Amino acid sequence: MATVVSHQAITSQRTSSNFKASHFLKEPLNVPIKLRQKRFKIQATASQAPLLDPVLSPSKTIPQSYKKKSNEASLILIRHGESLWNEKNLFTGCVDVPLTEKGVAEAIQAGKRISNIPVDLIFTSSLIRAQMTAMLAMTQHRCKKVPIILHDESEKAQTWSHVFSEETRKQSIPVIAAWQLNERMYGELQGLNKEETAERYGTQQVHEWRRSYHIPPPKGESLEMCAERAVSYFEDNIQQELAFGNNVLIAAHGNSLRSIIMYLDKLTSQEVTSLELSTGLPLLYIFKDRKFMRRGSPVGPTEAGVYAYTKRLAQYRQKLDESLA
């Protein structure tokens, strides 16, 4: 039932995302040499494919130094809005179901709450409910940039989705979809009603399947197994973008985000059992001095408190105010 994904598959997806994010962001000078060399190598080995953008081909010369954009970056986490199976109270896991009307409204509301917080790069799972959430939230952002999903399912998909104008590219935000951020695979519970399952197997058993760290549901992933892929992806692909000063939004799922929050907040396997995330609720972290500082949930675009979080966020908002005045 469960497909086991090889380590090689994970690695190739990671490197592919790395390459494309930097390529699209067109900020090669912000990328540390080691990583640029890695990206350069990827580009060179894929030489049969015309991966270089004819307008924005990155230089083949690797500079001797790089400059970080900033030593601080924002990280926003959003669990997707209510899905059709959340509404029906069904175990969903990796089943790809869309948002309900309420979920759409939650995503838009989340977008309003983060509309003054900078976003340079978006990561979503490969599931439509997370992608819808990210896209709908970004319709509310005051920067008015267009989120564009990067396609790496084939070389042709990469080539055919190139953007040929630097100006247009500057007005865009790359969106990277990664299966590693998908919901925890719920095994043989997928599609079952949560209440009926509790009646059948007992509340305690079902609670353990749903919230314990180590115990997997039948033929599914435990939170620990989910964390293994989601947190590795975060460390290998997202944290480095934050370290360069790129501001990141992640739209994902209850359990993939619980595992990432466990990592960010250094929660124990016991503490994470009581962590519950509401649908469509954005959570803000500041990454500075290689540390994550939790800033809670942005209240709303008109609430002063959220902008006082850091000087950098206040300056970003001021810039938006000036440009939109």
Ligand SMILES: O=C(O)[C@@H](CO)OP(=O)(O)O
């Ligand atoms: O069904 C699911 O996939 C998840 C999230 O909705 O449910 P749970 O609350 O059990 O983590």
